[in-house]
Amino acid sequence: MSVCVVGLGYVGLPTALLFAQHHEVVGVDIDESRVDALNQGTLPFEEPGLPELFEEVRENFSAAVAPTEDADVYVIVTPTPLDQTVDVADLTAVRAAAEAIGDVLSPDDLVVLESTVPPGTTERLVVPSLELGGLSREQFDVAHCPERAIPGRTLDEVVGNDRVVGGLDVDAALRARELYADVVEGTIRTTDATTAEFVKLMENTHRDVNIALANEFAKIAEEIGVNVHDAIPLANEHPRVDVLSPGPGVGGHCITIDPRFLAQRTDSDRLISVARDVNDSMAAHVLGLVTDRLRGDHHATITVLGAAYKADVGDTRETPALPFVKLAENAGYEVRVHDPHVSEFAVEPTELDAAVLESDCLVVLTGHEAFADVDPERMAELMDGRDVVDARATLDRESWESAGFDVRVLGDGR
Numbered sequence: 001m002s003v004c005v006v007g008l009g010y011v012g013l014p015t016a017l018l019f020a021q022h023h024e025v026v027g028v029d030i031d032e033s034r035v036d037a038l039n040q041g042t043l044p045f046e047e048p049g050l051p052e053l054f055e056e057v058r059e060n061f062s063a064a065v066a067p068t069e070d071a072d073v074y075v076i077v078t079p080t081p082l083d084q085t086v087d088v089a090d091l092t093a094v095r096a097a098a099e100a101i102g103d104v105l106s107p108d109d110l111v112v113l114e115s116t117v118p119p120g121t122t123e124r125l126v127v128p129s130l131e132l133g134g135l136s137r138e139q140f141d142v143a144h145c146p147e148r149a150i151p152g153r154t155l156d157e158v159v160g161n162d163r164v165v166g167g168l169d170v171d172a173a174l175r176a177r178e179l180y181a182d183v184v185e186g187t188i189r190t191t192d193a194t195t196a197e198f199v200k201l202m203e204n205t206h207r208d209v210n211i212a213l214a215n216e217f218a219k220i221a222e223e224i225g226v227n228v229h230d231a232i233p234l235a236n237e238h239p240r241v242d243v244l245s246p247g248p249g250v251g252g253h254c255i256t257i258d259p260r261f262l263a264q265r266t267d268s269d270r271l272i273s274v275a276r277d278v279n280d281s282m283a284a285h286v287l288g289l290v291t292d293r294l295r296g297d298h299h300a301t302i303t304v305l306g307a308a309y310k311a312d313v314g315d316t317r318e319t320p321a322l323p324f325v326k327l328a329e330n331a332g333y334e335v336r337v338h339d340p341h342v343s344e345f346a347v348e349p350t351e352l353d354a355a356v357l358e359s360d361c362l363v364v365l366t367g368h369e370a371f372a373d374v375d376p377e378r379m380a381e382l383m384d385g386r387d388v389v390d391a392r393a394t395l396d397r398e399s400w401e402s403a404g405f406d407v408r409v410l411g412d413g414r
């Protein structure tokens, strides 16, 4: 069987390479430089296990800028950002990919949409876009198979997680299940396409709402003089409680966006929208902690540790570091950024020593493992100030305090 995967990003590329363990795969991307680099053996981003898998399947994989007509199965994994101006899903890339596939589609082919989309998109947007190529709905199969893998563990989770496959009809669902059974070791459940779309959005919205709850607990703990990081593990000993971790806000291409996909066509979304607002408020809250530390000195220099949206990845999409940096600059601070996984950002990241030299305050926004190894004694030599705000509860507080730092942890009101 020949598989064509359209969109070679954080999800599409790992998926294409996993399919290439079993089939001939053509990976398609409109980014020519990405296509050229892949054909020359260069991967466009870091992800554990990806280099080894790429090496293993090179013979079965090639990249191209447009879908090829000899494929039997087409998988769409293009981005689905939020159009910030109107707060609805921007489905331009999904539509463009479906139209390009429509141009080369043959009778009996299967098309699978993996991108996360608002409920109804597979039926109302993908099918008509495919039909523009000349075939009608009855001549091909269409299914939605949302991805659940978490960045940093993408390969393990694509293989290990259970999946939901929603077909436009039962045959399409069964065909898609058979396709994914080649790479997925988890259970694959079948349903209809709109239910599958809804399930995916429910999952990410559930996480967003629960992170908002943890963030609200952190703020309350600060007010009542309790350390939320002591309290959460105790609450989590209850067999039916699982409080998540507070932080400077929720980032990434999915959890920040997907709840809006649910909210865009309804008035019944009160909790979902409030949770988004709570999470969006955290960058300003962390800046408030910094301002307290700096006792109103708005000429101070602050050094942000971590631009990536979460620990040990290099992805900065929707990172809470961006609103934090903008707010801090607007408040008059000089802001420097250090992130061992990120080379480009609103404030250009620099090496650690340069970022902290004569700085007044360190602010940890991402819990990268590497930050646990930062030597507080060395930081004390380089910095002017002795203030640290740790929004991820990631530093070893005792060793920083021994080196003379005044450490404030988000959610610790003691």
Ligand SMILES: NC(=O)C1=CN([C@@H]2O[C@H](COP(=O)(O)OP(=O)(O)OC[C@H]3O[C@@H](n4cnc5c(N)ncnc54)[C@H](O)[C@@H]3O)[C@@H](O)[C@H]2O)C=CC1
Pocket (backbone or CB within 6 Å): 006, 007, 008, 009, 010, 011, 012, 028, 029, 030, 031, 034, 077, 078, 079, 080, 093, 094, 096, 097, 114, 115, 116, 117, 147, 148, 149, 150, 151, 253, 254
């Ligand atoms: N990043 C993640 O961990 C997860 C992402 N998803 C969903 O998967 C989808 C893809 O996300 P990512 O892989 O993160 O996106 P990404 O931004 O990393 O990659 C998308 C790729 O598609 C290419 N592209 C854009 N328009 C195209 C077109 N018309 N034809 C061909 N290629 C095109 C881009 O050049 C880019 O290389 C989104 O809907 C996202 O919500 C779902 C689960 C996990």
Ligand SMILES: CC(=O)N[C@@H]1[C@@H](OP(=O)(O)OP(=O)(O)OC[C@H]2O[C@@H](n3ccc(=O)[nH]c3=O)[C@H](O)[C@@H]2O)O[C@H](C(=O)O)[C@@H](O)[C@@H]1O
Pocket (backbone or CB within 6 Å): 116, 147, 148, 149, 150, 151, 203, 204, 207, 211, 214, 244, 245, 246, 247, 248, 249, 250, 251, 252, 253, 254, 255, 309, 310, 311
């Ligand atoms: C329900 C769920 O766990 N969804 C996953 C999520 O991946 P993503 O990397 O965006 O999720 P994440 O690790 O929760 O991180 C999102 C954001 O939330 C923050 N975060 C996360 C957990 C927590 O307790 N506290 C917290 O503040 C992170 O720092 C990050 O800024 O979204 C992915 C997606 O849909 O792209 C999805 O495939 C993944 O399985």
